[in-house]
Amino acid sequence: MGENYYVPEGSHESFHPVLNVIDSECIKVNETKVHPLTAPSLIFSDVINLPSTTEISKKGQFQIDKGQKAHLSRVYPFTGKCYYRRRFSLPEDMTSKGLKLILERTKFTAIYFDGVLVSESYETLIPQEHILSRNATAGEHEILIAVDNHLTEYKDFPACLYNGHQFTEHTQTNWNGIMGRIYLESCQGIYEANFRLKNTGTLQNYSIEAIVDYTGATGKAEFTVDIKELGISEAYQIVLQEGKNYFDFELQLPETVHVWDEFHTNLYEVSFGITKDQVGLISQRLRTGFLKVMTKGRKILVNDKKIFLRGTIDCAIYPLTGAAPMTKEEWLKIFNRMKEYGLNHYRFHSWCPPEGAFMAADELGIYLQIELPFFAAAFTGEEGNSKEGLVTKYIYDQAVKVIDTYGNHPSFLMFAIGNEMTGELEAFDKVLAHLKTIRSDILYSQGSNNFLETPVYGTEDQYWITMRTAMGGNNIRASFSHGDLPLGHIQGLERLGTNISYENALLEVNLPIISHEIGQYETYPDINEVEKYTGVTRSTALELWKEKIKEKGRIDKCGDYLKYSGALAARCYQEDIEAIIRTEGMSGFQLLSLQDFPGQGTALIGILNSFLEEKGVVSPEEFRRFCDARVLFAKLPYYTYLEGDIIPIEAGIFNYGEASMPDSGFKISLMVEGAEISNVIKDVTAPTGQLTKLPIVELIVPKLNGPAAATILLTYRDLIKEYPVWLYPSVTKGNKDAYITSELNAAALSKLEEGKNVVLFSDSLPDSIEAGFTTDFWSYPMFKSICESKNRKPAPGTMGLVIDNTHKALELFPTEKFASWQWQQIITKAKPVILDKEEEYQLIVEVIDNFERGHTLGLLYEKKYKNGTLLVCTADLPKHLEVPEIRQLYFSILNYV
Template sequence: MKRIDLKGSWGFRLDKEKTGIDNKLYNAMLEDSIDLPATVSTAMKGVPSEERNTGYLTDPYHFEGYTWYSREVDFTDSELNGEEKDKVKEYFLVLERTRISHVWVDDNYVGSNNSLCSSHRYRITPYIKDKHKITIMVDNTSYPVPGGHMASPDTQTNWNGITGEIYIEESSQIYLTGVKISANAVKKQIEVKVNLNGIKGPDLKNYNLKDHSLTDNAQKELDPIEEYYVIASVMDQDAEKSYPKETYTLQKDENTFIYNLDDTVGTWSEHSPKLYCLHLELRDKQEVILDEYDYSFGFRDFRAVGKYFEINGMRTFLRGKHDGMIFPVTGHAPTDVESWLKVLTTAKEYGVNHYRFHTCCPPEAAFEAADQLGIYMEPELPFWGTVTDEKDENHDEEAQRYLIEEGYRILDEFGNHPSFVMMSLGNELWGSKERLNHILLGYRNYDSRHLYTSGSNNFQFMPCILENEDFFVGVRFSRDRLFRGSYAMCDAPQGYIQTMAPTMSYNYDQMIRPSNVIGESATSGEVTIQYGTGTKTVKMDASEELIPEVPVVSHEVGQYAMYPDFSEIEKYTGVLKARNMEVFRERLEEKGMLHKAEQFFKASGRFAAECYKAEVEAALKSNELAGFQLLDLQDFTGQGTALIGILNSFMENKGVISPEEWRQFCSDSVLLAELPKMIYHVGEIVDIGIKLAVFSPEGVRNPKVKLSLMDGEEILAEVENSTQGEYLAGVYSLGELKLKMPQVDIAKRLVIRVIAGEPDSRDVKNSDIKDSDLINSAIKNSYDICVFPEIKDKEYDSNIVSDNNIIISENIIDACEELKKGKKVLLYPGNLNDTNSIEGTYCTDFWCYPMFRSISESMKKPVPIGTHGLLIQKEHPVFKQFPTEYYSTPEWYDIVENSRALILDGKKIEPIVWTIDNFERNHKLGNIFEVKVGDGKLLVCTSNLRRLTESDPAKWLEHSILKYMSSEKFEPVAEIQVKDVDQLF
């Protein structure tokens, strides 16, 4: 097909008051100009705003209303000449991606299209002679549904404009539409369905996007004396091998033919994204080529088989990420393949093989890039709300019809891509299960090449699996059957990473398919739930506990928040500005802590990465789980500003963990040590289970497993075993290894390193081992633990106290009296409360504090604690006897969980151990700090270590504190008077 490219300069006008139709702007000269493709914001049209949004990025040129575009197009060089023009050509105006569009040719109104997810296509043949003015009006205010992340300020913004390809397609009067390719790798053949379209009469005005056919007011007829056929050929895109041409006669309307290939056919998957091209030539009986078409496809069979997904007959596991199409430079999703290749390649470097698009569908270029790289794609209808039926008094038939048709448009436009394997009806839906089931049935019957789910995390506390669902995406099967590691406070109970001491032995098998379940999952009645960024009261019906019979995917996993990296602000050089980050930076500066910003970011970021490791490994250890979808690998720029990514919003590494280290626990082959805890005592014998999650096509044969306990480069202990067999496509136990914790004189942080396979000539420490090098080479992983001996002399600390005039007190008044005497005082303050301190918690905040504080308050539920772990001056001499990193690690769990962080706002005190507060509240929070008080010296620890009699870390931290206080190095810098000590608390 020929194209008349319409990229370039167009007349332009903003119409905020939306009066342009009444004022006949389609007949007017538009005084401004714009180069398309563009949005109002990328073209910087209008008056920039000084607004500073704190919940999401700011678009200074944000515009809602009508925009008008006009351009003259010269058709005199086309073949549309003479009286027989209607038998020669068809002309279609195509806008790849826009909002609601309206089109005029001269003063003739052609029609409107409101798809957010597919191209807009207008048949303009009846209006074409020579030169014509084409006018397009785009409206981003009148959507039938809100549009989810297709039109959200939290993600790609509610932009106004036209992006991607803009052209007039010139085709023969007889042409093909609805080409659907179903590839069968077993039979080495493709089934091709096509619609043959022919037109009589010049009166056609509209084009039905749902089924790519003519509307009812046109004659959908072919001349009966004509015969049409296609010549089909297939090319291997890699080998440039062509398969023989075949000829197929076409009937009017729908046609199906089978094209056979040979045994050289390769399959498409994440490991081998093999692509082919189907070339079709449409000819008439005189063998005149009317049109030519090219379609890329792959031989892939993605199925739900029992509780697992299979790709081409082999079990696979989805390592997914959420995507809301966040692109700060443009404020809209790119439409070029190169941009998507860059994004998807980065995701693949972090072990991701699956994309779930939250209430949105990406452009064609995203699917093309995913085809090339081997990424499993799941677009979602642009909806986040309640699906009703006719019995519901709030039923909106127009909105629901729009959503259903949007799904068919997505299937029609992108369905041939092998990467398009799944589709969801929306995010966190409520409403009529019968209606959802009916919609699913329609899609499954229409296009069986994809798997379908009724939505992501539907019905929340009361999930169900509908008859026509191929797989389930959610976070729980009842109130307590959780299969995610973290939850918001308003969705309590919270996950195991938030509520349990650090462990690497947890999995979700009993939560997903428990061995014995009796009773109901919930009682009936009304309940208030989180609903988007707010709340909603919904009706819940009692039902039996749900045991899934389809693959289960965990929804929006992770959401471990970290402090902002303010150095990112300068990267926002495009459409969207990080004015939220500027506000957060100013707040921190007002509190006098801007100098700590980088340390807050690095410590909270590294801690979040450790939480993600535990989360992902729990998923991989779970034989009953079919995959997970991270809330995101990258930061989410909206909904309060959720900095939950190990990558920033530009998909760039933040520096908290390398892709090589991340792939140790997130790739197609991961070695997993089942450590029951991370804190051990000398001499303790630990049974460590070893699991192998392997989903590479090569598998792993006869792996030899070696476990080493390392102190730096020194090996303190080593155990190993050998297994026989071929491990392919599954989660396997490689047995248990017994490890005796070594005798050490002081507490130590050590590393457990596990390696499986027979390492080749490369050093096993080499971090560049790729996923494809697994067979007979090293798969490795590592875990940080702490080992604590007995304190040598149980009376030693008492002697330190008595010999060095150290007073240990829980009472501030008593402490002040001793300070007046010039004593050294270790204070465990006993008067910490909600007024002067923040509750201690080990895990970092979920999502972001501002959003869930507001939701919890609305629901009258406990507000999240909202902190981001610890920042520790690890080189401080107080830790000479206590091993620590600069961020939260498991030896701090007992200590932090039994503490409160003291609010030190306005105090000229730099804590030794900080609790990192969130960017909204920005308290200066101290867990351990020191200060000179007159002639005395005070060290404050907000966790009463003396009372934690069963905790080795607590004992050793107090021991280290006392040794420090007895040394000459105990010289606090900050000074206050005795009378001011009270004011600290």
């Protein structure tokens, strides 16, 4: 609907004023607060169509921060007061009753009805309800809404909330406007009502709590509950008194009720009503599902069945609108996208979504975790008007309101106070104990990865989200920043296989454990993505990077950098997830995230881009091979073997699907050079809600005609899983005539003068840098700065390889075009050379640098030198010939020379 709006001059980051300067504060007329902007002679000269934000509607100055690299830049930034006015006619059937205005989502507001200040609200997480009149009259009226998003101007708003994703510039921005549903509601004596429908321990037993704010004469009334699909129609006699009324009723569901979970999204319409003197005072309809939630040891149970949370997090990244979607239809698209990748869980990182998100999750069977907008804030429990006291007030007030507003949704499974908070553990415990008295059918936690440097959970925590279970160790994910040592196993120097799991990290813990923000493997940017920012934000960081790479004349390489860094990132995500699902006792994980994060230094860590579009990294079908309700897995000691080696394979079935999988043969095969070496384990049953681990099977690597890329293939019923392995001859011959050196000394130069070929193996050449096997963690510039502030060594910052796998130097070293597992030992022993100033060289294996530095890095390259040819390998392979893959690459290079 079209709404007039006006912004006074002097507002923060102000628009050009539409009118002359007007005092934005109220003046008193006959002791009633009247706003000068409501004067009849005042004309608002612009119009905005609500729901919207000032930025979506392009109201204000076009102003982009071209130098912004930390996060997206707003196109029409505005912080301050904006006034929205609407005149309307109230029909007769809404008169002589109370009149409420509901704004589903906005910022701090002051509401003027016919020129008089009637209501103020500081609600930003739940809908605002404003009583305009308790005895409305028919005819023409005017509403003026003052929306102020300069929130720290208000004494009850803790400034630390600006770090949370409800408000931060790094994600959805701190917009001004009114979003979602905007409507008037007539009231008949009841102006506020909250109905809690709560499970009380069994699938059939529920309670109904009604909290009703009543204005009128004390008297008898009737409270009704109807669930027509279940044949339930209950009436309870109550007495309504002036003010707040509290009622509590028992509700018994029939045996025929169908429960709600991720596989069965059974929803019922529940109607509540209160009638007094044969007049209906209030009626509400609720679409909900029935379920029982509890924990048992390290497991979460829904309807007495163990579940496993395969989750991602939502950081409110909506770059086209700068504000979260409000409709169920929009959220259905988002959650269906998540389900394509095998996910059943969604964590809202330091923010609370609107009603539409809960409705969509109810329909699709997505388990939600909601958080208050705290990110890295301290909570001590201190009361009063100090900074800490404001935090305490906010937590107690807003936690209850969020739970009351959205707690009837079956998808609302979990609640946490915030993200990576610190403070006093006892203060968190006290809050959780209080929340359990309000709703005991939601699971509560102090927060996500709270006390991250000294991991600890409280006595009231019902689950624990953490990245490690002990101070300085016991990791339960595969990758970390160099500012959060120790690193994960996938980032280490040890030779990798698929045999890592985290049982030892769980030994001292007896509540469900969820691995915090796993992954964070950055991919190279898509150079065309900057063109997609056509809405309220611009990715100025990517624009700056694109210009930088153009200046270096390397724009043509960006497609390969994205493709091959992405291919490696996908392999890393698989190992990160599988290490968790093959761990007995884990309850789930939360990715950070399936989607890129364009803030905090520009962290392109998603399988999907910021617009939830595929980046070509890995298809949904491939992703579900290792991330789904049912997954096969195998523990392998290594990825590389010699002919005659025995490969011990401990396979297993991760089954958290709808049902158990009955007897069937489990086949394990080694596929090599067109041949199959296999073993079948007969009569395997995989019960739901657990891991089924199979006996170790040993397969022997056959006699080879040469080095081979092979596959370990697992099949069980309709499931399939493949692991790449590389097999090498036990004896490898190289070119004995090649001249090998570790430095360009006089002898090597002499050989080159003679026109000979020289091979240089060295990890200590000038202008060389450290390399890492995995792609860079999160964002190189952000964590480089953090490491420097802690006097720690920054991460290598590299992002995989681009490999010319048709080059003769790699003829005896089977490889794809990206860095797969057989390169891990080579890269960790390499220091690639910066080739930015080199000329006339041929790259055979290039290390991809992060886009902040943008170097050309050579791991294996050749160039004409004097009269000969110099082949440079920046990994000192001769020192490590006991490692099969290193020895094979070494002899492949010599064979070429």
